Amino acid sequence: MKFLYKLGSYLIFIRKAFSRPEKRSVYTKEVIVEFEKLGLNSIVLVVIISFFIGAVLTLQTAYNMQSPLLPRYLIGYLTRETMLLEFSSTIVSLILAGKIASEIGSMRITEQIEALETMGVNSVSYLVGPKILASLVINPILYIFSVFIGILGGIISGLISGVVNFEDFVYGLHF
Numbered sequence: 001m002k003f004l005y006k007l008g009s010y011l012i013f014i015r016k017a018f019s020r021p022e023k024r025s026v027y028t029k030e031v032i033v034e035f036e037k038l039g040l041n042s043i044v045l046v047v048i049i050s051f052f053i054g055a056v057l058t059l060q061t062a063y064n065m066q067s068p069l070l071p072r073y074l075i076g077y078l079t080r081e082t083m084l085l086e087f088s089s090t091i092v093s094l095i096l097a098g099k100i101a102s103e104i105g106s107m108r109i110t111e112q113i114e115a116l117e118t119m120g121v122n123s124v125s126y127l128v129g130p131k132i133l134a135s136l137v138i139n140p141i142l143y144i145f146s147v148f149i150g151i152l153g154g155i156i157s158g159l160i161s162g163v164v165n166f167e168d169f170v171y172g173l174h175f
Contacts, residue, residue: 016124017132027130034134037103039141042095046146049095053087054079054150055157062163075164076172079154088146096135096142104128 021027057079065074104127107113116123151173158164 013124013128016122017128019122019125019129021125021129022122026126030126030130031133034130035138038096038099038131038134039138042099042138042142043145045095046092046142047149049091050083050088050146050149051153053091054083054153057082057087057150058154058158058169059161059163062158062161072164072168073172073175075158076154076169077175078172079169080151080173083147083150083154088143088150092139092142092146096139100131100135103131 058075061075061078065072104113107127113123113127116126155166155169158169159166
């Protein structure tokens with residue numbers, strides 16, 4: 001029974017979040033504000049994390065490939081594949097989820113959500129809907145940016161440490 005109660009509560013929440021907004025102009029303004037909060041304000045964090053993940057991937061791959069039978073261009077290839085398939089999407093999603101959860105959590109603690117409900121505003125649609133819409137647009141953009149910065153971090157760390165030369169790394173990116 002508890003499962004059915006939680007499932008019903010979740011479905012009601014989703015219905016409220018995607019219900020038609022009361023004032024389209026306010027909703028549009030909130031979506032634009034969320035683009036700035038989730039997109040522009042996350043770029044520095046994405047750059048720092050992605051750069052160091054790319055650097056660590058390159059160094060770990062190079063130090064784990066001590067066999068002379070393995071070509072050095074595999075370092076660039078594995079850095080690209082790992083950034084594309086695993087790390088960039090995970091990191092960007094965690095950053096956005098953390099920002100959204102912290103903002104809504106702080107609003108709950110300071111009773112701003114209760115104030116919205118007292119004024120008769122659909123707080124779920126007003127707070128969650130614009131965040132979901134903005135994150136659906138911003139997430140792929142930040143993902144592509146994260147992959148680029150991670151590969152750049154890999155190239156720089158590989159060149160500085162001397163584990164791979166530029167030509168081999170770039171050949172591995174194209175492989």
